[in-house]
Amino acid sequence: MTEMNQTMLERLLGGIPLGLPGIVRVGGSDDLRAIGVDNGNGHTKVALFHPDGRLCTLAIPTVYRAAREIRGGAGIVSYAVNDGSRFWIGTDALSHDGDALPIGSTAERVSDQRHRDFLAATMVECLIEAGYSAGIHNLAVGIAIPNDEIVMKKQGDRLGVSRETRDALRQSLYGKTFSVRRTDAFGHETTWVLTYSVMAPQAQSLGTYLVWKNAPNGLAVDNGIEALTIIDIGTGDLQRTDIDVNPYRLMGEKLGTGTITMARHFARRLPQLRLNDAQATQAMITRTVRAEGRRVDIGTQVDAIIAAEGQDLIARMLPALQQNSRFVLFTGGGVLLPGLRQAIEERAAIAGKTAGQGYEIVPALYAMSLNAIGALVAVVHSAASGQ
Amino acid sequence: MTTVTKGIRLTDDEQDLLAAIMDANSLYFRSESDTLRVAALIGLRVLAVRGVLVGEPTPVNPAQLAAELAVELLPVYELLAQYDKVPAMLQRPVAAVPAQPAVPIAPPPAPVVAPEASKTLRAFGTSFLDDEDDD
Numbered sequence: 001m002t003e004m005n006q007t008m009l010e011r012l013l014g015g016i017p018l019g020l021p022g023i024v025r026v027g028g029s030d031d032l033r034a035i036g037v038d039n040g041n042g043h044t045k046v047a048l049f050h051p052d053g054r055l056c057t058l059a060i061p062t063v064y065r066a067a068r069e070i071r072g073g074a075g076i077v078s079y080a081v082n083d084g085s086r087f088w089i090g091t092d093a094l095s096h097d098g099d100a101l102p103i104g105s106t107a108e109r110v111s112d113q114r115h116r117d118f119l120a121a122t123m124v125e126c127l128i129e130a131g132y133s134a135g136i137h138n139l140a141v142g143i144a145i146p147n148d149e150i151v152m153k154k155q156g157d158r159l160g161v162s163r164e165t166r167d168a169l170r171q172s173l174y175g176k177t178f179s180v181r182r183t184d185a186f187g188h189e190t191t192w193v194l195t196y197s198v199m200a201p202q203a204q205s206l207g208t209y210l211v212w213k214n215a216p217n218g219l220a221v222d223n224g225i226e227a228l229t230i231i232d233i234g235t236g237d238l239q240r241t242d243i244d245v246n247p248y249r250l251m252g253e254k255l256g257t258g259t260i261t262m263a264r265h266f267a268r269r270l271p272q273l274r275l276n277d278a279q280a281t282q283a284m285i286t287r288t289v290r291a292e293g294r295r296v297d298i299g300t301q302v303d304a305i306i307a308a309e310g311q312d313l314i315a316r317m318l319p320a321l322q323q324n325s326r327f328v329l330f331t332g333g334g335v336l337l338p339g340l341r342q343a344i345e346e347r348a349a350i351a352g353k354t355a356g357q358g359y360e361i362v363p364a365l366y367a368m369s370l371n372a373i374g375a376l377v378a379v380v381h382s383a384a385s386g387q
Numbered sequence: 388m389t390t391v392t393k394g395i396r397l398t399d400d401e402q403d404l405l406a407a408i409m410d411a412n413s414l415y416f417r418s419e420s421d422t423l424r425v426a427a428l429i430g431l432r433v434l435a436v437r438g439v440l441v442g443e444p445t446p447v448n449p450a451q452l453a454a455e456l457a458v459e460l461l462p463v464y465e466l467l468a469q470y471d472k473v474p475a476m477l478q479r480p481v482a483a484v485p486a487q488p489a490v491p492i493a494p495p496p497a498p499v500v501a502p503e504a505s506k507t508l509r510a511f512g513t514s515f516l517d518d519e520d521d522d
Binding site: 150184200201 | 425429450451459500503507508509512513515
């Protein structure tokens with residue numbers, strides 16, 4: 001199979017590098033490292049290329065906590081941004097009673113300094129994961145934003161980023177430099193200077209579409225599908241996006257809350273654990289919790305919650321499953337929940353749909369990170385096309 | 388639940404070495420047990436490499452392990468270089484160095500993207516902020 005008739009997702013699943021450059025130039029700029037970010041309510045996902053061209057993705061729970069002093073033994077990785085206070089992120093913050101950062105629009109989130117600091121620290125972790133060293137990193141950032149922040153422009157008939165989102169990105173992130181001091185578990189400190197030199201916002205579900213439909217060179221692979229519905233089962237939102245390619249049309253609809261509803265039911269059912277939203281969400285994915293200092297298996301309780309409360313989530317997806325005019329693609333962190341995945345397959349079978357023919361569930365390996373990968377690809381393609 | 392680190396026996400010489408390390412790193416280590424714990428963590432990471440290299444299931448992420456070891460091992464390489472003990476596989480061929488022209492560290496690879504790729508992106512509202520007009 002050649003590059004032209006294999007989608008990016010197919011290549012990734014086959015372990016084949018996309019062959020795209022990790023360094024781009026935009027409008028006469030110096031070399032910039034391309035990076036894709038999906039700033040989700042439950043997890044923030046980041047994607048970039050290793051120096052050898054392999055794709056590197058990272059998903060970190062969107063959790064922040066002011067750091068406490070460790071008085072002995074190995075410490076916890078901590079960060080300080082632009083000489084601010086030290087903080088922990090992700091699972092480290094979660095296991096020390098950290099809570100999720102507030103959910104909301106892009107404008108609301110990036111105006112919160114904790115959120116900006118969290119984002120910079122997350123990018124540092126992904127750079128480390130991909131094998132890069134501390135120092136100066138000038139970035140070309142593709143950022144996935146909620147679909148409803150892409151609007152029809154007043155002038156002409158083209159789509160673009162809403163004014164509120166664009167102004168917020170310009171004010172809080174675009175062109176800004178974040179100096180991140182990272183202290184590892186052994187007390188060693190490194191400094192990472194990140195500049196968001198260029199930014200390309202993109203409707204988050206479009207990222208999934210690009211990776212699922214297009215070859216690495218940016219051209220669509222002809223699989224005969226002209227009308228697609230993407231069901232993105234996120235933590236905060238359940239989103240339906242209809243995409244047509246001839247002519248180009250993107251219509252988004254929020255179908256209510258995402259898996260957070262199940263997580264909250266779960267937390268209420270086990271009140272003795274006092275789980276906050278972020279902890280409950282993580283517990284549903286890992287199927288374990290820490291109680292009285294011990295790691296406890298809660299798989300049975302998670303299955304029971306999904307069987308009961310997951311039906312509400314499925315019910316909201318039903319109209320998309322029952323219509324026959326569009327191919328349906330399920331993605332998002334929700335498909336990582338085995339019980340929910342199984343429930344979708346059962347409902348699809350009842351609706352007469354066959355996997356691969358009428359619908360597809362993005363494999364768990366990439367379900368959470370597809371929008372971030374799409375944001376990365378969009379930056380590379382836009383830069384290479386001289387946009 | 389409290390986890391008690393197993394006790395280890397040290398010879399007098401090894402105790403002296405421990406004391407010297409603590410003296411030289413007094414900013415970082417607060418106690419003998421603290422120092423020994425950090426030493427054990429570094430040692431465990433080094434030992435974990437063996438399992439990673441032969442593909443055994445291991446609870447550590449190989450990329451994360453490599454990133455952490457890169458930091459820990461830098462002084463080791465420096466010492467090896469001082470005493471001319473750098474393994475041959477890590478040494479560059481000396482004769483080849485002068486012949487190498489200066490090249491950028493990471494030149495952008497040749498474009499592999501179709502010119503039409505950005506049309507789809509623009510059609511769906513994706514563009515660089517610089518290119519965004521003010522409505």
